[in-house]
């Protein structure tokens with residue numbers, strides 16, 4: 168479902184992504200971890216072309232783009248790439264003056280020209296799915312952070328993405344509101360959604376991720392099955408990141 172080969176991105180003279188390779192099967196849940204500033208958000212943003220990578224190739228589902236080529240300037244192609252993913256941000260980015268229902272209906276109505284009644288019905292179904300049918304007519308300011316983030320998830324799902332990219336979806340939330348968002352994401356994972364998730368919540372990663380990718384210095388430093396990466400980390404940088412000491416000769 169996802170294939171990234173040799174992805175590079177610089178900001179000015181700073182190389183943020185220095186040849187990222189990543190493959191992910193449909194239905195696979197991958198947690199992306201790494202120190203602040205290592206390029207996790209930039210990588211997610213490159214995947215839907217919110218940031219333009221300098222070189223490397225991307226394939227999402229059946230859409231393939233080689234960065235840095237004339238083909239990568241093709242707007243229609245970028246649009247197709249973007250349609251493969253839904254993105255969930257740390258700050259929910261809802262339209263403040265619209266209700267939950269209107270937020271979820273927005274893109275199907277105006278991008279896909281879905282008829283109003285159909286968009287409304289679909290949006291209600293999605294709000295039910297994230298446990299918010301009774302909040303459909305509330306504005307974001309009338310919702311808790313956890314509820315706003317669930318609306319944002321419903322909104323992303325409204326465009327029927329094949330892949331959900333989540334950038335620290337719970338880090339702006341109080342601990343007691345996190346669990347409701349995490350359980351929605353966990354149920355999407357169970358349903359077989361392909362999830363690429365930047366998170367600092369290692370317990371959550373343990374629960375739902377099939378695999379963990381650890382990025383440092385713009386490269387994938389360690390990757391593997393979740394338990395192996397988090398519980399038996401080999402790489403010294405990863406051990407340091409996880410707050411474990413260096414391995415010594417006596418263990």
Ligand SMILES: Nc1ncnc2c1ncn2[C@@H]1O[C@H](COP(=O)(O)OP(=O)(O)OP(=O)(O)O)[C@@H](O)[C@H]1O
Pocket residue numbers: 178183201202203204205206207208209210
């Ligand atoms: N638009 C931009 N212009 C210039 N530099 C940028 C831009 N966006 C990101 N950067 C830089 O790129 C590096 C990676 O940023 P990024 O946001 O991807 O890190 P991150 O791993 O998501 O960090 P965090 O865990 O703190 O969210 C940082 O040094 C950041 O300052």
Ligand SMILES: [Mg+2]
Pocket residue numbers: 207208209334
């Ligand atoms: Mg980030």
